[in-house]
Amino acid sequence: MKKIIAKKKILFIVLIASLITLPLLIVECGYRYGLHLFRELPSVQAYQPLPSIVTNGIWASFSEKAPPRVKPLMPWNILEDEVLGCDSPGAKITNYVSRRLLEIEGPSPRMLTWHLQEFSLTVWLSRNWPTERIIHEAGNQIVICREASSIDKLANKLFDKNSDALEAHEIALIMAAGKGGFVHAGESLQNQLLKRRNQILERMLKNGAISEGDYTTSRNQPITSLQQDLIECRN
């Protein structure tokens, strides 16, 4: 009788252990399969470090919390994020970079494969690329009017200066414009741009990247009509 109870106990423990490990195993397999689909994984190429204010502006535009540091992800972090609603630091910006890199891979596969590859690359990048490189890459892929440009190029175009000299409201405007199209119903482009820019500034303030005084000054900076013209897409 005791032997039967002991056997049942062992079976119960095995069952519980399987229930816990099976989802983790599936996620791990999915991650490995997703990586296997890449011809070549992106290597860390040499890059020019960005100034602190630019780094913080890019980081804040993805609603990431301070400090700018990407947490190396494990495949099962996706379960945490999805099921428990946890926000792994840096997961959003890394996901954005992984999608931009995935585009270089060629024609898009089915959406299931696309999401799997996107997830695998996000995890891989968070573990293999330094935070600065991820932020740098996000700053190299700012899309305005369906054209991807770097921070340097946009700093020149919109403010006639180098990215090293950008101020908080300027980097915030660049990142705001890179969000995408504008929904004009009932609101001017200027108002929409200001709203987006000021949301990023607010996040920078929360992150401690700018002081209260800088925030107030930056918020009051106007957006010129020339800048609006350069940002507005006519499709």
Add this chain to the structure above:
Amino acid sequence: MRERKHDTLGTSEDELSQRRKSIAFLLLLHIRHCKKGPQIRTALIMEHSWETIEALGFAPIVLDEPYRIIVQNNPVNFIDPKGLATTIIITSDYGLGSHAAVRVDNSGDPILYDPGGSYMNGARGSGDFFTGNEASLGSYIKYQQGTGSDINIISFNTTPQQESAIATNIENATNPGDFGCAKGVSNVLNGVGPFKDLGIYNLPDSLSNALQKLQKALYK
């Protein structure tokens, strides 16, 4: 050989004839849908010729479920004549829900939200949404079909105010992250008009099921 006539815009007679047939098909569908209830005003133009559509006997349209249109063949345009609809697009691969997106007419200023998607690859903004001509539902469906996915379209009647609220939610949304498409879509819909009790879903299939239930409850 048959002589091809062109109008002042350079449209050939054959093309004009095709368009007239498409419009006739659209109207016919509209009438057939309206028999099921006054709320329905969705229609579908097929890429096939009129004869093919006749031969199909409207097979792609599930008339028992007038509010849900299953796109199995080659639709290139999904037209909402009154411009007052919120359309959710769910794709599936190998029988599994694989992606979710939403489009709102927004009083003629349409917005298409494709969180974590691959539409217009290479030139997507960080906001994952498209406006103006880029928010064309026809182009979006055609793109998704090109990847080999099956597509379900679920459409709801929404007022201009509700559509504007959804558009604002899309504008304020942040990147939902990996496998976050269904979460992103349900986030922007939840709490607005017919979606006031929708809730948040992590999987496209769960979102699709919830929306179909909602349709049945709303338009029974």
